[in-house]
Each structure stands twice: as C-alpha cells, then as structure tokens.
Amino acid sequence: MLQQPEGTWGGGMLTIPSSRAEHFEGIGTIPAVRRLIEYGWHKDTPPLVHARRVLFRLLAEDDDPSFLFELGGKHAPDEESVKRGRALLREAAAATLAQAGYEGDPRLRGAARRILNRMADYLRSPLAQKPFIRQGNQHMLAAEACPPSIYAVTMLAYMPLFRAEHHREMDALYVHLIQPQPRQEAVQLCGKQVLPVPHLLLGDNLPHRNAADADVPFALYWLELMARLGFLKRNENWLKLFERFLEDRDREGVWHPHKGMAVAKSASSYVWPAYPLEDQMAGEERWTDITFRLGLIARLVGRPIEIV
Secondary structure (H helix, E strand, O other), X not given: OOEOOOOOEOOEOOOOOOOOOOOOOOOOHHHHHHHHHHXXXXXXXXHHHHHHHHHHHHOXXXXXXXXXXXXXXXXXXXXXXXXXXXXXXXXXXXXXXXXXXXXXXXXXXXXXXXXXXXXXXXXXXXXXXXXXXXXXXXXXXXXXXXXXXXXXXXXXXXXXXXXXXXXXXXXXXXXXXXXXXXXXXXXXXXXOEEEEOOOEOOOOOOOOHXXXXXXXXXHHHHHHHHHHXXXXXXXXXXXXXXXXXXXXXXXXXXXXXXXXXXXXXXXXXXXXXXXXXOOOOOHHHHHHHHHHHHHHHHHHOOOOOOOO
16 A cells, blocks of 8 residues: 555665554565565566566666665765665665566566676685775775675575576585675775675675574574575585574474564564564464474475474
8 A cells, every 4th residue: 555656665665664663654665575475465466566667677787876766865876876776776676576486587587697697707706705905994895896695695596497507606606605704894895985785795694503593583584595595405504503493393383482482573674574474473473474484494495394
C-alpha cells in the first residue's frame, strides 16, 4: 500500500524503516521488493511487476545522477560520488532481480558479467593483497580497490547457472571470503572524501562462535548465502557453527537461544528484508524465523528435512 505510482517505495532505494516506525514507513524500494519475495510473493504479482522497470533501469552502465535517489543527497554530487552511488545501486538492483528469479534475463546476465569481471580483475590484482593505503593518520581502502560487495555476493547466490559458467571466478571469491577480516574499520577514499563502506566484504564475516552469538540473524543470513553459493560444505568452521545452531533445537525441532530467552535481534541493515518475517514476536512465535532459516539452509546443503 505504500508503493508510489512510479513503482518505488518512499522515493528511495536502500533505506530501511527506523526502529520507531510503525509497519514499513520509510522503506526503500530494494528492501521492500526483497521483503515481499521473502514473504513468498511471485515476481509476476502486480507490485513487483510495477517495481521491476526501475530496477532494470538501474542496471545500465551510466553515471546519470538522477538515478541516485537518496544517495544523491541535498547538494549536487561530484563525479566520483555519482560513479560510486550508481555502482552501489547497480549491484543492489542486480541482487534483487536475481532473487526475484530473473537469472535468464539478458539484461541481468549482462550486468552480472560486468560486475563479476570487475570483481575478478580486482581479486587477481596485487591490490587485493594490500588494498589499504595510508592517508594522513588513517588507513583506508585505495580509491581503485573493488572488493566484492554484499550485494554482488547475493546476486551470485541466486544465479546458479551463471556461477557454473564462471567457476574460476567463484573459486577466487571463496578464497577471498575465507581470509581474516582486517582489523581497521573499512573506509574508502572517494574523490576528496573518506566514506564508510560497510557493504564491501573484506574477508570472513563469521570467523568464530562469538561472532555468531553476537548477531544470530546475520550469522544465519551469511550461512544461507554461503550455502546457496556452494561454499558452506567447503568450510569446516562454517559447518561447525551451523551444527551448533542445530544443536540448540528442542525435541520438536524448534530452535531456542543458546543462552536466555530474548528474541534474536540484528544490528545489520542487510538482514532486514529476511528477518523477522513473523508478525508476532511473542510466545513460541519468537523462534519461528530462526527455525525456518535453519531448515532452509539444511535443505540447501542437501540434508533431509524431517517433519515433526
């Protein structure tokens, strides 16, 4: 009901509702579409058909500032900001269209090929080994560094046929994703500005048990992506963490927190489209989302699902 006549939500793309918002006020188009897909809406239902025109438009390899949406800000953006913002929205739109089931569309495949080529060129370059530079008193990613983003990885997770055509690039991505995270906060030089880049993946986002316990919804979001990519079976540590989540189920197969009885919450905005999907977060409904996600991951890695 909040969708605008031009097919967008709220006139933006990446914004998620604030914690004080009732229902979905302030939601952006990309998380709105992905949320509806998670709810089970088909890509040919009217709201998603209405939204796909602008999403496909975002795939274009141009630097049109009129398609920056909320990333454009109040002032006229400089050339570097336009280029960075358009690249970010391009990957986010590609991830959304892939999740919606448009893997066979030539427009998405063309965009995916360009995104993958840029990522692969970076991973093969010497810059990938030492991507940080020193600028004044601060370490930051070099302006030309192009690590994979959470959106690019999500796009690939939902394009199995495309991945099969680019297995060498996928192997390079796996090697990148299992390396230790850098100690310093990820910021990048963009023109004359130093900007945070939380969407860029610089290594293993789930390296140990403490990381999984600190943000359970994000841990399962990461494990699901790795399962879809075919990486979960290859990584002993991630498999152990997944097994530990399975051990926290009761006799009926329902997951409960390892400690306490509080509802699992996430500090990551990237989890919002997928968690929580349950309207009521009281009583036994508190555990529905996590239990469902564990079953989904198990199915993705080929394990049988026993109905209790």
